[in-house]
Amino acid sequence: MVAAPVTPDQPVADTPPARRRDVRGTLLRLVLAAAGGGAVFLSFPPRTTWWLAPVGFAVLGVLLHGRRARAGFGLGLVWGLGFMAPLLRWTGEFVGLVAWLPLALLCALLIAIGTAAVAVVSTLPGAPLWMALVWVADEALRSVVPFGGFPWGKIAFGQPEGWYLPLASIGGAPLVGFAVALTGFGAAHLVRDWKLGVPALVLPLAAGVAASALVHTDPDQGAATVAAIQGNVPRAGLDFNAQRRAVLDNHVARTLRLAEDVAAGRAEQPDLVIWPENSSDIDPFRNIDAANEIRRAVEAIRAPVAVGAVVIDPDDKLPRNTVVLYEPGVGATDTYTKRQLQPFGETMPYREFFRIFSDTVDRAGTFQPGTDPEGFTMGPAKVALDTCYEVAFDGVVRDSITEGANLIAIPTNNATFGYTEMTYQQLAMSRIRAVEHGKSVIVAATSGVSAIVAPDGAVTARTGMFTPDALVATVPLRGEATLATRLGAWPEWVMTALGLMAVAIALTVTRRRTRPTPGAGVGEEETDGGPAGAA
Template sequence: MAAPTLDPAPGSPPSERPRSGRAVALLARAVPALGAGVVLYLSFPPRDLWWLAPFTFAALGLLLRGVRLRRGFLLGFLFGMGFLVPLLSWTGSFVGALPWLALCAVESLAFGVAAAAMAATSTLPAAPVWGAAIWVGVEAVRGRVPFGGFPWGRTGFGQPAGLFLPTASLGGVPLLSFVVVLAGLAFGELLRRLYRRRIRAAVVPAVLLAVALLVGPVATLVPPTVNGPEKQLTVAAVQGNVPRLGLDFNSQRRAVLDNHVRVTEQLAAEVAAGRQRQPDVVVWPENSSDIDPFRNPDAAAQISRAAAAIKAPILVGSVLVNDNGTTSNSILVWDPVAGPVARNDKRRIQPFGEYMPWRSFFRIFSSYVDRAGNFVPGPGPGVLQAGGADIGIAICWEIAFDDLVDDSVSAGATMLAVPSNNATFGLSEMTYQQLAMSRIRAVEHDRPVVVATTSGVSATITPDGAVTGSTGQFVPGVLVADETLEDTTTLATRLRSIPEWVLTAAGVLAVGAAVLAGRRRRRAGDEPAGANGAGAGTGGSDAPGAGEDFDG
């Protein structure tokens, strides 16, 4: 009779476990990681469940603690897919599943890198701090590469309301992301230590959790610096609507322009009858005139007619054809008397939409690449003067980029306008995700924000992030708001990207410290080779209790 096979002792290296046991152990972590990503998605708008986000990072931190780098990467990748696949489903609404899933997979690679680095530092003292810093650092990279970056889905963008939101006024979206992730990681570690009845060791994560929860309330006590007197401005946002949903919405470009002219003239009639306030400036959305008014006298006449009727300058979203054959996504200031008097071109154009990088390569995967435009970015800080105010312009997805909004406010903008065209994405959640970003920018820079979209949701937002008025989707509408413009400077405005770089550097240094600590332990012979090197990034154990000696 063959001798019975003994199971390896708890805590033994994975190579000594039965293959079936390793598969079960992996599955026991992979499924919760995927589920945690889905829950993070559920915390994002249009749902008002911002408080779910820390719990997802509590779960992720517990899943990553003490695991090998490769397993950490896999768990992070699954977390990213669980989050991004539903969050970015709008990207596949009209181009099919392949581009949508490919985008999610590429972006999830960054989540995998973040999780691997978090696993490497998971046994360092104050590990939640370093894990949250690593997360911010990877978000910084995602927002810059490739092709100029894709910041959609940053953790801070899921916090347009609630306890953590005021943090944006201290350190922008990076600090907002940091405190949310820190709260989650600290909470998870606190639970783990209390479960193991390590009461004294629970003090550190308890303090970190308290700090993360208090940053937002403390931020409300830090007033912005006042640089000048207040000014009142009445602003109107016009949503003219589009003939149809999807990529073909602009096949009837004249109808879109006519819609915005008609709704503006209706507003003028309401003003003349005393039923509505006279605006100082009117904001039309991106693509409200896809017909170049400099090359089409009829389009120019239509816009002039609307401006004359409303007796105020209109910010007109237009597509302009340049002399070299390229196009510019522009916002024009159209004066009721002088006509077009100023212009701001979109500064960061959208890859795979407004232009197509590596066109011949991506054509292999989808014929839709040939529908991408030939747009070029424009110069300047993104500020237009209209109605006696300096208005910062963030055209559509530009609102997701910290540096663009920072530049506008630094150049003197006392109000932000977000002219956008979301008709391509139908009745998806995209417009609500973008609206959340606008609300966070309002708090970050203490500025009122006006969102004007072709098809909704348009909105007016106060400097504390509250939505005071909004429209429905795919219906015409008008919003008129009296805005108090203050020339103020928040701490976030002054610091710009400094918090992001400081946190990124802290994360990099923590990974380096983990590597060095692991090497020292191996040289000292304190552990079997490969048994507990997760902190060093050179192997590690998935067994419960791995790294207990380094809890801090």
Template sequence: MTLPPPALTEPGPAADAPGPPLRLPVAAALAVASGAALLLALPPYDLWWLAPVGVALLAAAVHRRRLRAGFGLGYLAGLVLFVPLLEWTTIGGGWLPWIILSLAQAAYLGLAGLAGAWTSPLADRWRALWPLLTGLIWGGQEFLRDRTPFGGFPWGRLAFSQGDAPTLRLAAYGGAPLVTFVVAVAGGALLALAWRRSGIPAAAGFAVTAAVLLGGPAALPLETPAGPTTAVAIVQGNVPRLGLDFNAQRRAVLDNHVNATIALAADVAAGRQKQPALVVWPENSSDIDPLRNDDAAALIQSAADAIKAPILVGTLQRTDVPGDIYNVGILWRPGGAGPDLDQQYEKRHPVPFAEYMPLRSIARLVTDKVDLVRNMLGGDHPGVIDTGAAVVGDVICFEVAYDDIVRDTVDGGAQILTVQTNNATFNEAEALQQLAMVRLRAVEHGREALMVSTVGVSGFVDGEGSVHGSTGFNTGAVVVRDMNLDGPRTLATRSGLWPEALIVFGTVVALIGVLPLRRRKTRIDSDDVTVSEER
């Protein structure tokens, strides 16, 4: 793709002097293509190489545009991306939450479009800065989206599209923020290459930059876990029916996981399966609180006693306040020992509007439907659970998308990562999107990981991000695998927030640094208008 160059008006250090932006219909088409490319880069499509292309197309669409148009074009790209990407939310919440969430997420790409339009004078004056500016804008956009409002919603990050790409290895050096930054910089290099005809050295430089950024990470070394191993079983019990009435099937779901574990014990006794040292059940595998229901407790105990190993159970714990609950992973020990209350994790980041209602008293003035949303409380400590066989870093469902929640478990001594999730109210696309996040986390922290779901997809992930023993969707399954313990403490783990902080700082510097150029442009435009009027 070669975009038409604007006419040169004066010589200078810029690669090309400022001129008109692309025609609006062309820019709108590029914005739509950008959203489509970003969507196809993510699971379940996994065309990872389209991620930098999508970035480049949006940057081209907004370059040299007015700020309002830049925001509008970014918003258009965001709608094309997020409306189909988040369609799975309709299964559990209907069409209205889906549309509201998609509109809100698209606004952040609108801000990215606005920022691209705002910084256009920098890219015009110093073309070599264009890739860097693009990377900073995307990193800053994701920083905001991952945290606001109500704790943010990091779904659809560029980093989560790179599961099969060489760039995934960058996660070990700077986490998801570095992966996103490098992919976006590569997109900026592609745009700088295609925007106008330029000299061979400049074109070659941008082409090499993009190629090295996207392919070069394949040569980066990864120090993967190579310590002692322990056998871990994941139990995907399945549910009778997908959808919201999953909650009405609590006893059947619990029975499925108990029976599957007892069947595994029979296979172990017959020599058909290896004896696990730990069994992991998914989120909501017992929506009946076993600390308050003796029947549920007896069933879980029977499974633990049969398999002769502790079970990490996903359950809901009621409180003495009606309606208040915790979403927890609790360790259930065999031999009649029962629940180990010192080894449990309460989900720290409940999902707003789904697991709790922000500003409930204000929302109630609009509709009484807000009281249909339960009040899930957040925990106050990382999910570090000592099972005896391994120290587990446990996160629950959407928490795998949040950098700090996963990192806190590794800082707390986690030897392996576990993601307990329940996809019964979603679909296979959502499950695959979650699994892509698990792959990145394994590489990021040098820890082998697993994801276990009520209905799938479940599986194990090694320290290089490869998936093993992946299960089907909407089916029962049990998988046992030896997991390596005690991986390396990666640079990403050690550096913590610093890579993203540097990216955000660079974004702020760029947004402020363009002010002198924009003032100069405004003054020149004003002088041109004055001269024209005098003539």
């Protein structure tokens, strides 16, 4: 019998209800994923809603439970974009979408690799623990690839306040991130197994509160009066330093004004002074006028000054992002060269390729990295130097601390990112480092925000943005190493190894479950359904 053809007057069958429900369910999951990533973004400074981070992970945990790796990748990509796209908005402030969106997408893709693995382990016994460990492994991956890593979105960097912060003194930023993720995944597991979900939800918070007893601020190596100079720049943007002499003059002038305040008794005499990164983009070793102006300021303030400068190496003629130590009556006595350079800013990987998309790549520099992590001895302090971008890297900061430092200085330049949230995000990293290593931190920025941070992460003084200022404070000098400093990268390595082990076990179990039973197949089905089976 031949079916009658469908005429235009006949109604076409509606989409099956199951398919409609599936489409709606998929759209709902995607919206929830974006909202979960957005919640994590909203937990980052300048906001103080740190508790939104575990909420975002709880949403992610609900979405990924029992899903295949492919679904985990897709949902994680949307979650990652909801997090990274607004977080990294500052990267496109003056160059547009060509920098911002590709970077956000790349970070989201790397997160998606991790969430695919999180989905794989989501049905293992003790799932919240393994899911959180896999998250640590994913952050470790993003800290090293590509182009030397981009750890800017580490969850710990959104926790400079709140209950998790003290955990940094035990296991550094990785332990803080693990605790936040475990709390969120534990909350997601409450409905399925409250006996497991409650401990996973509560224990990280309790551990953070208990760890606060390990955070010390007492000056076991005395104290120092420090000054952070913020001279300001003529204008924000990529051409902030087109008037290089004006930037140098601004920092000289603000230091001279501080010297006048000290002489008049309006400010304390500092033991040491920190100028920002790029405060002298005129090489003082090649330009006598710049050197004389710096020396004039140093002699007036009567204290050693660390000056952020661009120095041209006499051998290869290539620039170095360098901090130069100037001492009264002596001049330049020591240098520190930035070791972790910023890709697409201070360096340009694959320049010819990326020029196809934008000629702004030619603005990127050809800076050469340093290799020596040792900082400066400045008055009573042994100062670890971590210039701008370096503060985001656990190992770079740790190496500078283990050279015997009892104080951390972060000279930085945020003028190229205008009035965006970048400077607040970077300040949050400095606060995490203060607790992680039990040291006071001096942040000196060209245009703000400069700050003095206590060893417990509290900001005791700060400047506004794009305004000249000077911060003077007496801070404790602490030589005692925290547990995080002593353990180094071991907590992250162990957690990463455990997370990868869980993924391997979960994949093995899944493969065994889906492997056909010997003897099963078409022949067996025919036997069961055939005459013999019926008999």
